[in-house]
Amino acid sequence: MQLTLLKCKLHRVCVTQAELDYEGSCAIDEDLMRQAGIREFEQLHIYNLANGERFSTYAIRAEAGSRVISINGAAAHKASPGDRLIICCYAGMSEHEAAQFEPTLVYCDEHNQVTRLGHQIPAQAA
Numbered sequence: 001m002q003l004t005l006l007k008c009k010l011h012r013v014c015v016t017q018a019e020l021d022y023e024g025s026c027a028i029d030e031d032l033m034r035q036a037g038i039r040e041f042e043q044l045h046i047y048n049l050a051n052g053e054r055f056s057t058y059a060i061r062a063e064a065g066s067r068v069i070s071i072n073g074a075a076a077h078k079a080s081p082g083d084r085l086i087i088c089c090y091a092g093m094s095e096h097e098a099a100q101f102e103p104t105l106v107y108c109d110e111h112n113q114v115t116r117l118g119h120q121i122p123a124q125a126a
Helices: 030-036 073-078 095-100
Strands: 002-014 017-019 025-029 043-048 054-062 069-072 084-094 104-108 114-118
Touching: 002 030, 002 095, 017 073, 025 030, 030 054, 030 104, 030 114, 043 073, 054 069, 054 073, 069 073, 084 095
Parallel strands: 002 104, 017 069, 025 054
Antiparallel strands: 002 084, 025 069, 043 054, 043 084, 104 114
């Protein structure tokens, strides 16, 4: 059986620009992509904390060190500069692979600086 699990996420990154006329995608600072393990052209699931929008697109590289998170093309209608996002990638794996797998979790501040890295999400308290 194949399972789909969270592979990685950028947690609470901040949109720096929204470019309606740019070819559709999400540009992410190359350093952030590398830390999270996001590949160029990999499918992204994006969750906008500001307005509840949820959408998918693909990753393209923004200049390393730029801290850019740009929502482009039609998706630019779903996010505005200053919005905080959760950007996730998922991966298919066998039950055996899933039993040994831990996602890469990258937590960011409002300037898209990494504040911490993790591999587990604590259990939610009642």
